Every structure is written in structure tokens, then in C-alpha cells.
Amino acid sequence: MSVTPFPGPGGGLRALGSRLEGTMVLPGDPGWDAARAAWQLAVDQRPAAVVLVRSAADVAATLETARACGLRVAPQSSGHNAAPLGPLDGTILLRTVEMAHVHIDPVRRLARVGAGAVWGEVSAAAAKHGLAGLAGTASDVGVVGYTLGGGLSWFARSHGLAANHVTGATVVTADGRVLRVDADHEPDLFWAIRGGGGAHAIVTELEFALFPVTEVHAGALYWPIERAGQVLTRWRDWTATVPDTVTSLGRLLRFPPLENIPPTFRGRSLVAIEAVAQLGHEAAGTLLAPLRELGPELDTIAPIPPSRLDLLHLDPPGPTPAVGDGLQLSALTDETLAALLAVAGPDADVPLLTVEARHLGGALAPGALPGGAVSSLDAAFTMFSGGIAADAASSAAVHAALDALAAALAPWRAPLSYRNFRERPDIGLAFEPDHVRRRLRQVKQAYDPGDVIRANHPIDPSP
Known part of the structure; x- marks a missing residue:
């Protein structure tokens, strides 16, 4: 696509608006605050413009304008992991929320979804055919961003990352080309988008495998947080015995005293174990017996369809002002648990609503x-x-607590991080081994040497 000269950023952006199927919103326009808002309300996004795209042609036109105006483009669907983008000066925020189509092929067991689709829409559509995708815990997370970053689902130990099961995509490259990428077309780019993040091209449609799962045993067990040491130790030991058809996590929860929180949880601090078992009733009961022996105050584990798994983790039902971050552990020893509980256990005064550890291994x-x-x-x-993080003071307190937790667990920290759980600006921790990082940079240099496409976790195209 040829580059049309514009009289400068302002004029170029105004010209873009007339070329779009979608909508462009500039600072001061009606709807500006709504258009620029991420799901993560603690992040105050202030881009040069917001473009609500409806097609790959809109994406190509936006990239063409950005190049001509000396701007960059940051694609975003829901904005769950918006904080690492940093300030958006000189950047067009490209929102894909209006590209939310979902098509299920029940014969081939494939989903083909637009860049704005969220997991709740895909799970509901797949369930009509007795199928399930590798969805995250929250129904309003964007499918594309989640999958490009890896995608850790409740079926992760049996099926691996969501990125493992991508079969193809439609992308727009920084120079405005609309490409089909799969194992036979643009294989280097296809490799990069499967777990390497969104820095190499803008994905407008994603195709991935679905699985014939119609029922699982899933739910949570809750105890008062004072029993955290006993419960988490039992859970840690239990994880060493379970088959790959079981994915679980141990969690410390501190609920605020808000009216919209159910009375069972309101204002309380609890320790919980959440589990999803792809097992029959008898096998699941036998497997869970060692946890139930501890006498949970509340036990919600029951047979449910996969489309209801988004209720299990108690994720906020809508946009929320919050600060979060993740890390990975090489081991969860007695010493690790003691360090964790010292900074986040029953005797700690911390502003963290959740501190959770997810069991990996198996197909991961x-x-x-x-x-x-x-x-x-x-x-x-x-x-x-x-x-x-409702204000500056609470945000600072959460950041401090996250730093303290990371420092306490440093002796057991794994060398690599998980891209989707790193929600603060990069501090130099890698998401992949050096040889993979080098190849990602080579692909970035081949497809976006000018670094026009801006991702929340960037890839430097420099040689």
C-alpha cells in the first residue's frame, strides 16, 4: 500500500477518519473518555487518537496514517493488561472491540474469531456444539491478546497453552499488507504470534482448535485464612499426586466489605483451593478426598459445563481499577510457603485482594x-x-505489597516469566530463552523494522 503524504499528524488523523468503516475519536471529541478507557481502570490511557476498527482495511489504513504522521499503533481489545504499554504519547490506540464475530466449525472442531471477541462469547458458541476452547478465568478477556501471550486455561495441564492450538490467523503487517499466516504461509510470523505477544503484526482474525468437553467437576473449597499454612501445604502435596486432567490453584483472598459482594465473602479473609477435574463423579470424589478431609467451610465443587468455568475464579464482573503482577516459581517448598505467608498470610496486613499460585506441569x-x-x-x-487501586495512595500500597512479595519469593523464582501475568512495566525479566528472544527480534525486524506496532510487552527490532 502506498503512503499518502499528509500535512502533519493532525491533518493526517483527520483525513484518516473519512477513510474508515469504523470510527476515529480524537481528544476533546464526544465519547473520548469511553473510547480510550481500558478494562484496567487504574491505567489512564491518553493516546494521540483512538480508532475503533471494523475491518482489516481499517487496520491497514490506520497503520498507513501512523507511518505517514510519525506515529505508532497499539492494538487493544479489552485492555486487561494495559499497564505495560506505558504512556501512549505519539500513539494511535487501535481498539478492536467492534470486530467481535465468532464462527464455530463443529465438524473440524475449530473456532474462527475476530480480534474483538471475548472468551464468554466463544465459550457460549462452542458449548452449543459440545465443544470448549482453552479459555481464561474471566469471560470478558479478549481472545486474541490472551492467546498471543500464551493463554493459561483451566485445561492447561491436559492441553497446554492456548497458543499451542492456533491453526491460523489473518494479520495486517506494519506496511499495510493483509496476510494469512499458518504453517504453510508466512511460517516465521506464524511461529512468532503463538506465544510471542502482539508486537509483530496486528491480528484481525484468529483460528484455533476446540475440544469435545461437555462436563467437568469444578469449583472451590474455602477455609478461614488462619488455616492457610495447613491448607496450602496439603494442596501443594496433593498436586504431586494428581493426573494431568486436573488443574488447580491455591489462593489467599481478602474481600472488601462492599455490598455487592455476597455475604459469605463480604469483609472476610479466606484461603481457597480452586480445581477443575476432567473426571467422572466417582474418580473426582476420590481425588478430592484429601482436600475435603480438612473440613472446608464452603465446598462448591460440582459437575458443570465448561461454559460456566468463568464463574469459578470470582473475577470482577466489569472494568476495575486494580494493580496486579505475576511471577513463576521453580518450587513450592515448605520454606517457600513460609516466606509467602510471612508477607501475605493471616498475620500480614496487605492490600492484596488475591495472592494465588497455579499448578503447572503436565502438557505445560x-x-x-x-x-x-x-x-x-x-x-x-x-x-x-x-x-x-482506586487512587494514588492505594495504588502505591499495592505496588509496595507486590514488590515485597516478589522479594520474599526471590530465592525460588524461575528464570522466565509468563507474559500474560506480567501487568507492570518490564523490569528486565525474560519471557522466553535467549535463542527464542533473538528469533523474535529477527521476525520483528523482518515485518516491522520501524517498530510501528506497539505491544504491551515490546520486542526490539534492532539487529
Whole structure:
């Protein structure tokens, strides 16, 4: 696509608006604040413009304008992991929320979804055919961004990362080309988008495998947080015995005393174990017996369809002002648990609503499944923690608590991080081994040497 000269950024942006199927919103326009808002409300996004695209042609036109005006383009669907983008000066925020089509092919067991689709839409559509995708815990997370970053689902130990099961995509490159990428077309780019993040091209449509799962045993067990040491130790020991058809996490929860929180949880601090077992009733009961022996105060584990798994993790039902971050652990020893509980356990005063450790292994282990840039998580457990950041003071308090937690767990920290759980600006921790990072940079240099496409976790195109 040829580059049309514009009289400068302002004039170029105004000209773009007349070329779009979608909508462009500039600072001061009606709807500006709504258009620029991420799901993560603690992030105050202030781009040069927001473009609400409806087609690959809109994306190509936006990239053409950005190049002509000396701007960059940051694609975004829901904006769950918006903080690492940093300030958006000189950047067009390209929102894909209006590209939310979902098509299910029940014969081939494939989903083809637009860049704005969220997991709740895909799960509901797939369930009509007795199928399930590798969805995250929250129904309003964008499918494309989640998958490009790896995608850790409740079926992760049996099926690996969502990125492992991508079969193809439609992308727009920085120079405005609309390409089909798969194993036979643009294989280097296909490799990069499977787990390597969104820095190489803008994905407008994604195709991936679905699985014939119609029922699982899933739910949570809750105890008062004072029993955290006993419960988490039992859970840690239990994870060493479970089959790959079981994915679980241990979690410390501190609920604020808000009216919209159910009375069972309101204002309380609890320790919980959440589990999803692809097992029959008798096998699941036998498997869970060691946890139930501890006498949970509340037990919600029951047979449910996969489309209801988005209720399990108690994720916020809508946009929320929060700060969170993740890390990975090579081991969860007695010493690790003691360090964790010292800074976030029952005797700690911390502003973290959740501190959780997810059991990895199985199909997530290195070499277990083929895939793209990131096809596994080389750790024993991955953690995510976060708290509400309604103002500057509460945000600072949550950041301090996350730093303290990371420092306490440093002796057991795995060398690599998980891209989707890193929600603060990069601090130099890698998401992939050096040789993979070098190849990602080579692909970036081949497809976006000017670094026009801006991702929340960037890839430097420099040689």
C-alpha cells in the first residue's frame, strides 16, 4: 500500500477518519473518555487518537496514517493488561472491540474469531456444539491478546497453552499488507504470534482448535485464612499426586466489605483451593478426598459445563481499577510457603485482594507439546497477585505489597516469566530463552523494522 503524504499528524488523523468503516475519536471529541478507557481502570490511557476498527482495511489504513504522521499503533481489545504499554504519547490506540464475530466449525472442531471477541462469547458458541476452547478465568478477556501471550486455561495441564492450538490467523503487517499466516504461509510470523505477544503484526482474525468437553467437576473449597499454612501445604502435596486432567490453584483472598459482594465473602479473609477435574463423579470424589478431609467451610465443587468455568475464579464482573503482577516459581517448598505467608498470610496486613499460585506441569512442561515461540511454561507454579487501586495512595500500597512479595519469593523464582501475568512495566525479566528472544527480534525486524506496532510487552527490532 502506498503512503499518502499528509500535512502533519493532525491533518493526517483527520483525513484518516473519512477513510474508515469504523470510527476515529480524537481528544476533546464526544465519547473520548469511553473510547480510550481500558478494562484496567487504574491505567489512564491518553493516546494521540483512538480508532475503533471494523475491518482489516481499517487496520491497514490506520497503520498507513501512523507511518505517514510519525506515529505508532497499539492494538487493544479489552485492555486487561494495559499497564505495560506505558504512556501512549505519539500513539494511535487501535481498539478492536467492534470486530467481535465468532464462527464455530463443529465438524473440524475449530473456532474462527475476530480480534474483538471475548472468551464468554466463544465459550457460549462452542458449548452449543459440545465443544470448549482453552479459555481464561474471566469471560470478558479478549481472545486474541490472551492467546498471543500464551493463554493459561483451566485445561492447561491436559492441553497446554492456548497458543499451542492456533491453526491460523489473518494479520495486517506494519506496511499495510493483509496476510494469512499458518504453517504453510508466512511460517516465521506464524511461529512468532503463538506465544510471542502482539508486537509483530496486528491480528484481525484468529483460528484455533476446540475440544469435545461437555462436563467437568469444578469449583472451590474455602477455609478461614488462619488455616492457610495447613491448607496450602496439603494442596501443594496433593498436586504431586494428581493426573494431568486436573488443574488447580491455591489462593489467599481478602474481600472488601462492599455490598455487592455476597455475604459469605463480604469483609472476610479466606484461603481457597480452586480445581477443575476432567473426571467422572466417582474418580473426582476420590481425588478430592484429601482436600475435603480438612473440613472446608464452603465446598462448591460440582459437575458443570465448561461454559460456566468463568464463574469459578470470582473475577470482577466489569472494568476495575486494580494493580496486579505475576511471577513463576521453580518450587513450592515448605520454606517457600513460609516466606509467602510471612508477607501475605493471616498475620500480614496487605492490600492484596488475591495472592494465588497455579499448578503447572503436565502438557505445560517444556517439550510436552509442539508450538510456536512460547509453547510451555518452564516452572512448577505460576503466581498472580493484585489489589484495588482506586487512587494514588492505594495504588502505591499495592505496588509496595507486590514488590515485597516478589522479594520474599526471590530465592525460588524461575528464570522466565509468563507474559500474560506480567501487568507492570518490564523490569528486565525474560519471557522466553535467549535463542527464542533473538528469533523474535529477527521476525520483528523482518515485518516491522520501524517498530510501528506497539505491544504491551515490546520486542526490539534492532539487529
